[in-house]
Amino acid sequence: MTEKLSPGVGKVLKRLHYPLDVMLLCVRWYVTYPLSLRHLEQMMAERGIAVDHSTVHRWALKLLPVLEKEFRRRKRTVGKSWRMDETYIRIRGEWRYLYRAVDKAGNTVDFLLRARRDKAAARACFEKAIDQNGEPETVTIDRSGSNLAALQAINAPRDVPIKVRQKKYLNNIIEQDHRAIKRRTRPMLGFKKFRCARILLGGIEVMHMIVKGQMDDGGVDQNPAQQFYSLAG
Structure with a gap:
């Protein structure tokens, strides 16, 4: 070997x-x-x-x-219709934010751990996802103002903007997908360092994608x- x-x-x-x-x-x-x-x-x-x-x-x-x-x-290549949302992760006793996106088939597009939940964090996640997976045609988000502001900033210089939908029920697929990640992190009882959390969450996400056939x-x-x-x- x-x-x-x-x-x-x-x-x-x-x-x-x-x-x-x-x-x-x-x-x-x-x-x-x-x-x-x-x-x-x-x-x-x-x-x-x-x-x-x-x-x-x-x-x-x-x-x-x-x-x-x-x-x-x-x-594997993901679809062009994305659902994006964030979930909470505890690090050193404080809540941090794992931004995640899946396509309409439930395949993981990308993820990014951030210390804050704001426009800059959401934009960083979108830009990373686009850089790694290409541009989507549609992104569905919840009623989060920061997520909407991030997409509007990304769309500003584009001739053909990404279509943005704010429909919470369409985001059920990613909210369900969060559960697989949270089931794995729960026995860890919180992370001690941001860097360690980022690496371990990356590994959890990779294994989750492998199980999903990606x-x-x-x-x-x-x-x-x-x-x-x-x-x-």
């Missing part, structure tokens, strides 16, 4: 001293299931592998950015676990 590693993973492994398959298993479980780090420590101990919960956390922080970068290279596996017909492992190279 080490002969086929991506350059990013190979660089990470120089500083980590466990077998890659063990690290990937722990990281995948952590971003897929509602497990705490101490649960993972106990589960690995039952398999005869001694690993501290803080070590699993370090593996996740080192590996997930590399795996997310590779996933984005293989991500990764191009080259026609190999791999299951979600195999797709996740293939991101390492």
Whole structure:
């Protein structure tokens, strides 16, 4: 396996001293299931592998950015009708905001963690989503004034503006999709650092997209676990 590693993973492994398959298993479980780090420590101990919960956390922080970068290279194209909304994430006892967008089929378009809920945050999310996925034809939002102001600012220089709809019931699909992310973050009992939250949420979102079938596996017909492992190279 080490002969086929991506350059990013190979660089990470120089500083980590466990077998890659063990690290990937722990990281995948952590971003897929509602497990705490101490649960993972106990589960690995039952398999005869001694690993501290803080070590699993370090593996996740080192590996997930590399795996997310590779996933984005293989991500399937999303539709042109988007639903955008934000949900709350607790970091150091304070609420922060995870902006998320899905298309009308429920496929994740993009996401962005921000410290504030305002026009600048909403615009940053829209611009990131457009940069990564191309321009949508329509964006549906709720009655948030900051989200509307962000889209109006993005539309201002365009000859053909993005159509904006403010219809809350049409956003049910993304509100339901938030639940999959919140189910995973709940056992974490809040994040301690913004940077850690951003990385771990990125990993959770990547695994969520893989489960939804948003990764191009080259026609190999791999299951979600195999797709996740293939991101390492």
